[in-house]
Amino acid sequence: MTLLIDADWLIYSSCCACEQDFRWDENLHTLHLDERDAMQLIEDRVAQYQIISPGNPIMCFSDYPTFRHGIYQDYKANRLGKRKPLGLKNIRERVAKEFHAISFDGLEGDDVMGLLATGQKYDNPVIVSPDKDMRGVPCTLLANDDLELVTRKKADRHWMLQTLSGDKTDNVEGLVGVGPVTAEKLLGDAETMEEMWAKVHAAYVKKKKTYADAIMTARLTRILRDGEYDHTTGNVKLWEPTL
Numbered sequence: 001m002t003l004l005i006d007a008d009w010l011i012y013s014s015c016c017a018c019e020q021d022f023r024w025d026e027n028l029h030t031l032h033l034d035e036r037d038a039m040q041l042i043e044d045r046v047a048q049y050q051i052i053s054p055g056n057p058i059m060c061f062s063d064y065p066t067f068r069h070g071i072y073q074d075y076k077a078n079r080l081g082k083r084k085p086l087g088l089k090n091i092r093e094r095v096a097k098e099f100h101a102i103s104f105d106g107l108e109g110d111d112v113m114g115l116l117a118t119g120q121k122y123d124n125p126v127i128v129s130p131d132k133d134m135r136g137v138p139c140t141l142l143a144n145d146d147l148e149l150v151t152r153k154k155a156d157r158h159w160m161l162q163t164l165s166g167d168k169t170d171n172v173e174g175l176v177g178v179g180p181v182t183a184e185k186l187l188g189d190a191e192t193m194e195e196m197w198a199k200v201h202a203a204y205v206k207k208k209k210t211y212a213d214a215i216m217t218a219r220l221t222r223i224l225r226d227g228e229y230d231h232t233t234g235n236v237k238l239w240e241p242t243l
Helices: 007-018 035-049 067-071 088-098 109-118 132-136 152-165 180-187 193-206 211-221
Strands: 002-006 019-023 029-033 058-060 100-102 125-128 139-142 147-150
Touching (some): 002 007, 002 035, 002 109, 007 058, 007 088, 029 035, 035 088, 058 109, 132 139, 180 193, 193 211
Parallel strands (some): 002 058, 058 100
Antiparallel strands (some): 139 147
């Protein structure tokens, strides 16, 4: 097995966990981070993942701005101005030096994992990430403590569900009033991509949204798979529905 680790999540969450809130006296209150603590936590967590696969893991990083920002200028705009944990930049650089790190121009770490997991370069790749978006990739996934097989059928359905409900974390709207439960009802017993897309399109029309709106949301929520990125030019092959 080859571990494909969500480096953005691992580093961010580890830095958050290692921040120390200290009150020196009744007036002086500080927040600090010892980078050694953050690196130790990351190394410990990676060691736990290596129980599954003892080989050299691959840290998958994001490269900003991404192609999604070119599709929708307000992509992740809801995160602007939010404080990032202390030490994030330095720890990112240290992790990239200590481990095998991969990033692709204009892609998020999710897409890097998606491309590597669905390609032929690595034997038995396993995505390590708690991000719900990764269930939109046909892969073996380690999201909690157990390995989960995400079939192509499951991945496609998850992606179409997100096209209906959107992704508030990334500022992707979807359809107003449509959450996960309603999205499941809207897809119903549809099984093929053609059947699911027909139901998604119909739901958008009913909500007074356009075909272009549905296409844009589908492209924003799709995690790239093998063959959808040109490593020479950096161009993304945007998804098109089969008519």
